[in-house]
Amino acid sequence: MADSGSLQGKDATWWVRHAHPMKTLFRILLGIAWFTDGILKFTSGFVNSFLASVQASQANAPSWLSGWFSFWATQASSNATLIVYTVGVLEITLGLALLLGFARKIAYIGGVVLGLLIWAVPEGFGGPYQSGAGGTDIGTGIIYAIAFLGLILINATYGPSRYSLDYYIERKFPRWAKVAEFGGSAPRAPAGPASTPS
Secondary structure, three states, X not given: OOOHHHHOOOOOOHHHHOHHHHHHHHHHHXXXXXXXXXXXXXXXXXXXXXXXXXXXXXXXXXXXXXHHHHHHHHHHHHHHHHHHHHHHHHHHHHHHXXXXXXXXXXXXXXXXXXXXXXXXXXXXXXXXXXXXXXXXXXXXXXXXXXXXXXXXXXXXXXXXXXXXXXXXXXXXXXXXXXXXXXXXXXXXXXXXXXXXXX
């Protein structure tokens, strides 16, 4: 974990001096995107096009992926509403966790898994194996997964985020760091009058 004193020196770049608020801004922007995406699962009519999306991926997939898409096409034909709304709830929950900075370790790992699942099913692994225009897009799910890996790296490098709910929970309950941090934990709140974080 980087020493915060060395990061704040006069020779540090603007980006280094403002790393803590910038990493929080990145997390919040990603949270807004996931929260919005989750809400749209309930309002956009995506549930009606989910089966068609999976079938299109199945039709364009190479033969070695046909079993994967056949499985999901079968699930989508009988459980499309359940699948789409479950993913919507997961996306809303993930978005709120990012916005609040709550259980970030679990949220970041969950975001990687969910991003890869979205990439692997309705996005059909992005379709780089397709001919024509479909073969020029790797899909958004993989990019979301990489963004979450970036958040994991940032958290492991810079440690606890002062601008998160986790920070304040950890100050009272240090063991919370096991579900919140990849790096160190937040400093313990001193006994007596409340202090403000640096």
